[in-house]
Amino acid sequence: MPAGEGAGPGALPVASVEELVTALREHAYLADHGLATAIWLALALDKPLLLEGEAGVGKTEVAKVLAELLGRRLVRLQCYEGIDASQALYEWDYSRQLIAVRAAQLGEQGVGDLFGPEFLVERPLLAAVRAGADAVLLIDELDRADDEFEAFLLEVLSEFAVTIPEIGRVDAAHPPAVVITSNRTRELHDALKRRCLFHWIDHPSVEREVEIMRVRAPEVSETLARQVAAAVARLRAMDVAKRPGVAETIDWSKALSFLGAVHLEPETAAATLGALLKDHDDLQLVRGRLDQVLEDL
Amino acid sequence: MSGDGPGAAGTRALERLVGFGRQLRARGLPVGTGRILVFCRAAAALAGGGGLDRDSLYWAGRVTMVARREHLAAYDEAFRAWFPDAKDQMLATVGEWVPKTELPPEIEVVLEEGFQEESWRPPSPEEGGEEALVGVLASNAEVLRTKSFTELTDDELRAAHAVIRSLALELPTRHARRWRPSPYGRRFDQRRTLRASLRTQGEPFRRAWRDRRRKPRPLVLVLDVSGSMSTYSRALMQFGYAAIRAGRQVEVFCFGTRLTRVTRALRVGEPDRAMREVAAKVSDWDGGTRIGASLKELLDRYGQHAFLRGSVLVLCSDGLERGDPELLGVQMARLGRLAHRLVWVNPLKGSPRYQPLARGMTAALPHVDRFLPGHNLASLEALCESLG
Numbered sequence: 001m002p003a004g005e006g007a008g009p010g011a012l013p014v015a016s017v018e019e020l021v022t023a024l025r026e027h028a029y030l031a032d033h034g035l036a037t038a039i040w041l042a043l044a045l046d047k048p049l050l051l052e053g054e055a056g057v058g059k060t061e062v063a064k065v066l067a068e069l070l071g072r073r074l075v076r077l078q079c080y081e082g083i084d085a086s087q088a089l090y091e092w093d094y095s096r097q098l099i100a101v102r103a104a105q106l107g108e109q110g111v112g113d114l115f116g117p118e119f120l121v122e123r124p125l126l127a128a129v130r131a132g133a134d135a136v137l138l139i140d141e142l143d144r145a146d147d148e149f150e151a152f153l154l155e156v157l158s159e160f161a162v163t164i165p166e167i168g169r170v171d172a173a174h175p176p177a178v179v180i181t182s183n184r185t186r187e188l189h190d191a192l193k194r195r196c197l198f199h200w201i202d203h204p205s206v207e208r209e210v211e212i213m214r215v216r217a218p219e220v221s222e223t224l225a226r227q228v229a230a231a232v233a234r235l236r237a238m239d240v241a242k243r244p245g246v247a248e249t250i251d252w253s254k255a256l257s258f259l260g261a262v263h264l265e266p267e268t269a270a271a272t273l274g275a276l277l278k279d280h281d282d283l284q285l286v287r288g289r290l291d292q293v294l295e296d297l
Numbered sequence: 298m299s300g301d302g303p304g305a306a307g308t309r310a311l312e313r314l315v316g317f318g319r320q321l322r323a324r325g326l327p328v329g330t331g332r333i334l335v336f337c338r339a340a341a342a343l344a345g346g347g348g349l350d351r352d353s354l355y356w357a358g359r360v361t362m363v364a365r366r367e368h369l370a371a372y373d374e375a376f377r378a379w380f381p382d383a384k385d386q387m388l389a390t391v392g393e394w395v396p397k398t399e400l401p402p403e404i405e406v407v408l409e410e411g412f413q414e415e416s417w418r419p420p421s422p423e424e425g426g427e428e429a430l431v432g433v434l435a436s437n438a439e440v441l442r443t444k445s446f447t448e449l450t451d452d453e454l455r456a457a458h459a460v461i462r463s464l465a466l467e468l469p470t471r472h473a474r475r476w477r478p479s480p481y482g483r484r485f486d487q488r489r490t491l492r493a494s495l496r497t498q499g500e501p502f503r504r505a506w507r508d509r510r511r512k513p514r515p516l517v518l519v520l521d522v523s524g525s526m527s528t529y530s531r532a533l534m535q536f537g538y539a540a541i542r543a544g545r546q547v548e549v550f551c552f553g554t555r556l557t558r559v560t561r562a563l564r565v566g567e568p569d570r571a572m573r574e575v576a577a578k579v580s581d582w583d584g585g586t587r588i589g590a591s592l593k594e595l596l597d598r599y600g601q602h603a604f605l606r607g608s609v610l611v612l613c614s615d616g617l618e619r620g621d622p623e624l625l626g627v628q629m630a631r632l633g634r635l636a637h638r639l640v641w642v643n644p645l646k647g648s649p650r651y652q653p654l655a656r657g658m659t660a661a662l663p664h665v666d667r668f669l670p671g672h673n674l675a676s677l678e679a680l681c682e683s684l685g
Contacts, residue, residue: 017343017353037343037356044342045335052366082475082510094492101499114495184366186544193364194331197339200366241561281561 012043013070028215029058029065030208038199039066048157048178050193053201055183056245063138063179070177073131076138077124079145085152089162091121115166125153129162132172136179143182147189154192206233209249216250220257227264227297228253232276234293240282252276266294310387314340317379321362324371328362336361348389351380442674445647446528454528457674458568461535464681468545468609469637470511482508514637515546515604516684519595521614522575523553523586529644529672531572533613534559536677538568548604551575552591556598588618588657589625596631609684610636613671615645618657626660633664640667642680647672 014020021036031039039062042049051059067074077088097114122130128137142150156162157178161171180196182188204212209229213220220228228249236243244252255272256264270290277283286293318333339357343349349357355376363372380388449457478489489505497503518537520530530551537549541564549559549571562571599605610632618625633639641661645651647670653662662668667683670676 016345033352034356034359037353038360041339041342041357041360045338047335050364082477092492092495094488094495097495098491098499101495105499187365190327190364194329196364197335197360198364199360200369239565241565281558 012040014040014043016040023069024065025215027065027068029061030204030212030215031062032204032208035062035199035201038197042179042197043177045197046175048180048196050180050182050188050196050198051201052182052184052198054203054243054245056247057201057203058246059181059201060138060140063136063140063181066177066179067136070136072133072177073135074138075124075128075131075135075176076140077128078140079142079149081144081146083145083149087123088125088149088153089123089156090126090164091123093119093121117167120164120167125156126162126170128176128178129156129160129170129172132160132176133174135176137176139178139180141183142180142188143185150189150192154189154195157192157195203233203236203243204246206230209233209246212246213250213253217254217257220253221262224256224262224264225253228256230297231264231269231293235276235286238286238289238293240277240279240285242277242279242282244276248276248278264294264297266290269294310390311337313379313387317358317375318362320375320379321358321372324375326363326368326371326375332362351383351385351388354380354388442678445644445672446532447525447672458532458535460674461532461677462539464536464539464678466516466536466540466543466545466681466684468513468516468684471514471607471637472509473512475510476507477510479506479508482506484508513545515548515608516540517604517608517610517636518547518549519592519610519612520549520551521553521586521588521612522551522572526586526613526615526644527572529642530613531568532677533611533642533671534563534568534572538563538571546604548599548608550595552586552588554587554590556591556594586614586617587620588614588616588661589620589622589628592628592632593624596628596635600631600635605635607637608635609638609640611640611642611680611684613642613644616641616643616653616655616658616661618655618660622656622660625657626664629661629664633666638666638684639664640669640680640684641665642669642671644670644672646670647676 014023017033017036017040020040021031021033024031024036024039038049038051041047049062051062053059063076064074066072092115097119100114100119124137128135139153142153145153159171160175161169163169203209206226206229209232210222210225213225213229214222217225232244232249232252252272252275255275256268259268259272261268270287273283273286273290277286314337315333318328318336321328336358339361340349340354343353343357358376359369359372363369444453446454446457476484476486478486484507486505486507489507490501490503493503493505494501516537518533520526520533522530534549537547540547541560547560549563551557551559557575559571559575562574596605629639643653643658646653646668653659653668669680669683671680
């Protein structure tokens with residue numbers, strides 16, 4: 001891989017990791033030192049950033065905030081089982097092609113170039129390659145795609161060039177910033193990981209989660225935020241099948257605050273628990289031990 | 298930065314960084330030359346020509362040389378050992394010698410020395426353990442395969458469980474909603490045919506076909522854990538555990554006199570831990586088996602759930618019903634209508650003299666698609682084959 005020609009830290013709008021932390025905070029994203037270092041290095045070294053972590057810790061958000069912060073366009077490729085090149089890269093608009101063919105047969109107009117750019121449907125990867133350094137490419141939930149797609153993606157990521165047989169080669173003068181997220185429902189290939197910087201996002205500490213709530217849900221009182229964060233931390237340590245993410249914490253604190261709660265009380269907590277836990281068994285488990293969760297907050 | 302190459306202090310610092318990468322490798326992390334290079338570049342970028350604090354160096358290494366969450370603890374330990382001092386002289390000099398974007402060729406030579414990225418594979422401790430178990434097993438495989446689970450020693454049982462977990466579970470499939478191209482498909486694929494016809498001036502020379510995708514059916518295990526049955530059920534639970542880990546749709550229930558869902562416990566932890574949890578819940582070990590009532594509970598509570606309908610249901614029990622055999626018959630009929638295939642595993646069947654004369658068994662058998670022993674490895678293998 002050509003080592004970040006031209007880019008380097010100098011070309012970045014943020015000169016250091018500390019500046020990046022501040023800039024992210026201005027965009028309402030609170031990153032710890034580790035995550036900020038990972039993002040900064042990914043930008044400085046022109047490497048894709050692979051983010052793993054449980055659902056709801058803010059992996060996807062990183063790409064969105066980054067696009068805002070850099071003033072770039074966010075190109076999102078949502079992965080799913082069975083995704084293939086025609087959905088990720090490009091596709092021909094065959095109905096329009098067919099109409100053009102028929103029109104030509106009727107002599108109304110010339111066939112022209114059936115495989116010209118006007119019949120090309122651009123999909124996220126091609127869009128990102130074309131936009132180059134003006135884009136942040138988010139490849140979301142890559143673990144959901146099949147192995148074959150991962151191999152294909154590896155090719156695109158190492159070259160940042162796409163060859164369309166009928167048109168020619170499209171390549172990025174400078175590669176876009178790439179953020180890949182995975183919920184880790186399966187292990188990604190080592191070959192792909194080798195090309196990326198890796199960061200594991202953990203659930204935030206209690207203090208950080210309080211801060212996040214204060215930024216994301218300013219209407220929630222400080223005491224409530226503190227109690228909610230502490231309760232959620234206890235809950236995550238319990239044997240729940242689906243541990244609540246930051247998004248759920250925010251939802252819960254919003255729900256509590258909407259009901260006028262200033263402190264975390266057992267009744268309102270029990271009534272709003274559905275904002276936090278989405279699994280029936282988990283709900284039953286926690287309802288049964290709610291006193292324990294709310295004790296001495 | 299100057300292209301003069303590192304001075305004496307720089308060379309020492311470089312050796313420290315590269316040495317750290319090698320140290321990680323020595324501790325079993327898959328760190329190749331490429332990663333060490335990226336690590337050096339990252340350290341350089343962070344130092345930006347000046348010094349580097351220990352925390353930043355930690356993150357530079359972690360982000361570039363660790364690719365799995367499980368390796369984080371090993372990385373932390375190695376980092377503490379290799380860079381114990383926050384006032385390390387090396388840290389202050391990092392930025393002085395590392396050029397910002399590329400390393401001078403002599404450094405690449407240092408890196409390449411003595412190891413190759415692709416051929417090197419770290420021995421993983423868990424894998425080693427499994428292999429060792431399988432090794433023990435291979436020596437007396439035939440004995441183990443045919444001995445009943447209740448006659449195995451603890452070590453043999455552990456080995457047997459490892460084998461059960463590795464059995465390839467092929468479940469029957471059903472049609473899924475989505476389509477896929479298939480040359481032998483039964484439906485005409487207009488879209489792809491049109492697309493192909495454009496290459497031939499609109500003439501559809503090549504016709505394309507498509508077919509439904511196929512998905513494996515859900516597997517439901519209903520295991521009798523009362524009395525002597527628990528050893529057999531434990532073996533089948535390994536099965537469920539492996540299937541869950543393989544990403545299959547699996548539900549596991551245990552019953553004695555009443556029904557307990559253990560899918561969750563299995564998803565979170567090890568099969569043995571799940572078994573202990575079940576043991577804690579099933580307090581009435583000697584209360585006998587009420588198969589009919591337990592199945593009724595299963596059907597009443599989960600009958601509407603997607604996982605029962607069209608599933609492959611494996612029921613493991615000796616069929617010695619303490620409750621009303623007629624109830625068992627009725628519930629089996631209900632289950633038979635709901636499930637795609639009903640398999641009854643009865644370890645007693647492993648004995649050549651066994652005849653299904655117990656009243657519960659005779660009531661249930663008409664609704665059962667497969668009736669199998671499942672008392673040892675060989676018969677579990679047979680079960681595995683008959684599922685597909």
